[in-house]
Amino acid sequence: MELTPKQQAIELIRNSKRILITSHVNPDGDSFGSLIALTLALKKLDKDVVTVCSDPAPEFLRFLPSLDVVGHELAGAKDFIITVDLSKTDVDKLGYKRLADQKKLHIVITPTQGFFEPQDVTFEQGMPRFDLIVVLDCSDLERIGQIYDNNTALFYETPIVNIDHHISNDHYGKVNWIDLTATSTSEILVALLESLGREKTLLDQDIATALLTGITTDTASFQNASTTPKSFTVAAQLVAAGARQQEIVRKIYKTKPLSTLKLWGKALAKVQEDNENRFIWSTISQAELDEVGAQDSETGGVIDDLLKTAPDIDFALLLSERKGGVHGNLRAVEKGIDVARLAALFGGGGHEAAAGFDIPNTTLEAEEASILERIREACKA
Numbered sequence: 001m002e003l004t005p006k007q008q009a010i011e012l013i014r015n016s017k018r019i020l021i022t023s024h025v026n027p028d029g030d031s032f033g034s035l036i037a038l039t040l041a042l043k044k045l046d047k048d049v050v051t052v053c054s055d056p057a058p059e060f061l062r063f064l065p066s067l068d069v070v071g072h073e074l075a076g077a078k079d080f081i082i083t084v085d086l087s088k089t090d091v092d093k094l095g096y097k098r099l100a101d102q103k104k105l106h107i108v109i110t111p112t113q114g115f116f117e118p119q120d121v122t123f124e125q126g127m128p129r130f131d132l133i134v135v136l137d138c139s140d141l142e143r144i145g146q147i148y149d150n151n152t153a154l155f156y157e158t159p160i161v162n163i164d165h166h167i168s169n170d171h172y173g174k175v176n177w178i179d180l181t182a183t184s185t186s187e188i189l190v191a192l193l194e195s196l197g198r199e200k201t202l203l204d205q206d207i208a209t210a211l212l213t214g215i216t217t218d219t220a221s222f223q224n225a226s227t228t229p230k231s232f233t234v235a236a237q238l239v240a241a242g243a244r245q246q247e248i249v250r251k252i253y254k255t256k257p258l259s260t261l262k263l264w265g266k267a268l269a270k271v272q273e274d275n276e277n278r279f280i281w282s283t284i285s286q287a288e289l290d291e292v293g294a295q296d297s298e299t300g301g302v303i304d305d306l307l308k309t310a311p312d313i314d315f316a317l318l319l320s321e322r323k324g325g326v327h328g329n330l331r332a333v334e335k336g337i338d339v340a341r342l343a344a345l346f347g348g349g350g351h352e353a354a355a356g357f358d359i360p361n362t363t364l365e366a367e368e369a370s371i372l373e374r375i376r377e378a379c380k381a
């Protein structure tokens with residue numbers, strides 16, 4: 001009988017010793033929650049784990065336990081091997097000397113007798129340092145960012161387990177565990193940890209807190225249309241395992257920097273509605289971000305906390321200027337509205353209830369009207 005993706009993922013993880021774990025750029029609560037949870041759990045299983053994300057955690061996630069298990073650079077993904085032919089003479093001593101001023105390293109080989117010659121020495125790249133790569137919450141490999149760009153060969157040479165809940169996932173793994181009914185990757189990981197743990201539970205207070213953070217942020221506190229009975233069951237299980245739910249709510253929803261509140265003011269003052277196509281939209285320009293001293297990442301909350309609360313709409317759209325381009329954020333309010341389909345019009349992706357897109361090297365002024373026009377056309381189609 002053929003194994004399910006879940007069973008294959010579990011087999012691969014069980015049989016691997018050195019595991020690299022990563023996720024997407026612009027990380028959110030689900031990517032960091034799942035990165036931390038899987039790292040801590042695999043360490044309990046005595047796996048040799050390296051976890052990296054191309055970008056650091058945004059400010060609102062800095063309360064997460066064991067945040068420092070996630071690095072930002074992948075150093076030495078492969079060893080460099082120097083081979084010395086010992087058929088003429090053997091090695092008596094081996095040492096090295098670092099020439100700091102010349103940025104050089106001398107490797108000193110003292111023979112037992114005679115001498116070594118250049119032709120006795122050969123070089124090669126070692127095997128990748130990992131048996132397995134687990135990519136979390138990431139619809140395609142490019143979304144991993146510089147960790148992928150700088151180590152492309154590693155990603156081709158090493159088997160990948162791809163665990164995600166986005167409909168736009170392009171199945172780049174050897175094993176693709178894509179559960180579209182899950183609210184978040186963190187929710188999928190609860191099932192993974194249950195199976196990996198076998199006789200004793202891997203869940204502890206920190207792991208449960210990290211996973212509940214992912215579920216909470218991806219469902220906007222269980223408000224999104226994607227919230228299912230199962231997500232409540234899983235959340236209850238995590239709270240029972242010691243997840244610090246009040247801390248999550250306090251840190252994520254009740255602590256807003258003044259800059260975020262000012263930004264909300266700007267966005268709210270400009271909300272417009274399209275009654276015919278049942279959506280609302282607003283914009284945040286780079287000048288407004290600068291004026292209130294807010295970071296790009298603070299725009300994310302605007303759509304979840306404010307725009308989605310409007311009555312009688314199917315979805316909300318927020319357009320913001322980010323990194324020299326225009327970023328679109330879409331949220332479904334009514335169940336059955338698929339905003340990933342709208343994001344795809346602009347080369348973006350996501351899932352039914354929440355999606356986004358980026359149009360590089362442009363401004364709001366240049367794009368706003370044509371974006372709205374294409375979205376209206378798609379609404380009518």
Ligand SMILES: [Mn+2]
Nearest residue numbers: 030137184185
């Ligand atoms: Mn997610």
